[in-house]
Amino acid sequence: MQSSSDDLRSASTTSAPRAGVTGFPIVARHDISDATFILEVHHPLMARAARAGQFVIVMSHPEGERIPLTIADFDRELGTVTLVVQAVGKTTREMQQTCHVGTSLHGVAGPLGQPSPLGTARTVVCVGGGLGVAPVYPQARAHKERGATVIGVLGFRSAELVFWEDKFREVCDELILCTDDGSAGIHGLVTDGLELAMERYPDVGEVVAIGPPVMMQACAEATRPTGVHTVVSLNPIMVDGTGMCGGCRVRVGDGVRFACVDGPDFDGHKVDFADLRSRLTRYRGEEAQALAHWEHTCRRAEVAAADTSELPTPTGA
């Protein structure tokens, strides 16, 4: 009864696992290092709706956890969104092994969170460290698109781990690379890079800092004396991502906010980072247990596979 393919009203806006449609297809994957990989997921509506600063909740399989990942890029024409994942624990390491072109993710919900309030500053510094390099890209691009002068400051451990340098150069008027060992750019932390940028551009009106909580806190401290508005993107543990559980609550100023619906971007000068850090360690025991369980099952599967490969071909019933 549904009409021909040009009647787009019958098109699915999402893939519903219940309807027997198999999830959200992965159409490209690049590995940047042995811990970081980039996935491009086909989801045209998401690509159309996504704005800088938003994230998705991903469930890689039906028994999986719902994990938040920033929308690091989106292509409205190709209908894809880009996720950059660091394999740190059970879910992300499992995704590193199982997510390939041709497979799909069980659930992708979003774009969640408030789009970054881009402000009107004429000069903006975008700082990304560790996990935060990819998420800061759409913000740098959005600031460029609205006509600001954008200075990128990116931190990596060493030269081999540098990625998206070209992408950033396209949207930044100046790019400052910082490495822990000095093998590329300046030898130092992103805070050193930030300091350099602030010296060179006295008219900086906004700083965007994304990365591990310690790094964001250090950047906020660096700008506090001059009072330059500093936006940080918080990454508390989340479950639903729709404001329903309160697990993602963070302390900002005098109040409690839910990062998934009120954030994830907040004023870095008002965030209680100590609270955020302590809440992030809440599940350490369970995380270790999940990883151990998974590694154990993987080993068992490998052993089982090895066993069957040695079995003689069965002859008759």
Place this chain on the structure above:
Amino acid sequence: MAAKRTIRTIPAERTPVREQPAAERIGGFEEVSLGYDEVEAAREAQRCLFCADTPCMRGCPVSVDIPGFIRKVSDRDYQGAYETIARTNLLPAVCGRVCPQESQCEAVCTVGDSLEPVAIGRLERFVGDLAIANDWASRPFIPPTPHRVGVIGSGPAGMACAADLAKAGCEVTVYEALHLPGGVLRYGIPDFRLPSEVIDAEVANLERLGVRFECNTVVGRLFTPEQMIEEMGFDAVFIGTGAGYPTMLGIPGDSLGGVLSANELLTRANLMQARDFPVYDTPIPLGTHVAVVGAGNTAMDAMRVCLRLGAETVQCLYRRSAAEAPARAEELHHAEQEGVEFHWLTNPVEVLDDGQGNVGGLRCQRMELGEPDASGRRRPVPVPGSEFVMRCDQVVFAIGTNANPIIGQTSRLSLDKRGYLRVDEDLATSMAGVFAGGDIVTGAATVIEAMGAGRRAAAGILRYLGVRDESLPYDALGEPVFGIAPHEHSFVRLRVAETPSTHRTAVTAR
């Protein structure tokens, strides 16, 4: 013909329902109440006097024909009983389990004036379960209408609305933010009270009616209600997004490790199946001594989940007295049986730090009841000098929820001061073609009220679309919908015809 039943001829005692013994059941998530079998149902059905003035029907928010269905149970016409209920209540297996019958139909049952009231809820569940087992809900051909309606949220309000619209021939798509449909029935109410198979069966019934469920779709963020009407070709939209935004108490120490909302605990345990961690990946924080603040259904569910996950002690704190506890009577009773310790007239004032950022105890204060407040209940006031420390290593807040903010943040719909959607008597919102109902309009209420709202909105939508189906039992509300009288059907037809089809199909690129 049998002699007329009177209060003296019917069985005096209510037929008890078999339950898993408390000691056994807290080891797992199997359903506690085992429900009636045929013999038990027949016996209980004999207790109904078939009163002519049907007070029970007036006690039911959706006016189920209670004497009608009980008569059919008496006659062993179970399918007939199901059809009688299904005329007004599409989810009898759910409502039989979770409705607060003691304050609705059973509260006004004539038998209850002198004996225990008829166990209407248990009979309803009996019929609902038989319907699922025998697939009575499947519907044959429904003549299609040209209308497409989008439903946002798959809780009881959304499901009831979708069912009525599908039965009237509309093409219905339900968008759900989470990865599974059901709303609170799925993520909040645990399996030992409402098994997920019951929800799956009800969802499958809707799918058979032609309703499509699209999960992982956060409306407001992926697309807005405005876009659904203006760009995606929906003729009308229903919003049933619930009131799931949890309140934290705002007392010192409430962000310490081990403090969480009941919603988080229940979502992890139910929706994410953390009780089967590490087979399922989502962990759940487990305390040995748990304090739960609040005494509603949510608090009862949270406490009983904690017991099942292995907590040694579970204590319930409520600032009013037992008489004011909002939970269903049966849930309170079950919680007590399973070993929950109740502290009435007790209020937490501070969560104590164990020195490592985790809960080390809960400082509390005794209360007494003072003057009645705005709600007519006597207001609890602190007893001076009554502070004490309760031993616990986990604190769960079950003190209520607010409107989910996403739709409000992302659309032009008119909201009230507290963020709930504003609607007229037909449940129409401030935007033409967009209707709303359930907890997102009333604030946290009950399953049956949400379903009733979903059905009322469906009736409003059908009137708005100009669809008339005499077989549908909707009230002909005389009030105009935003200035358009219900009988002016041609209005909608015009609106639909005016929209060029190219415009209507422009968006859903895939």
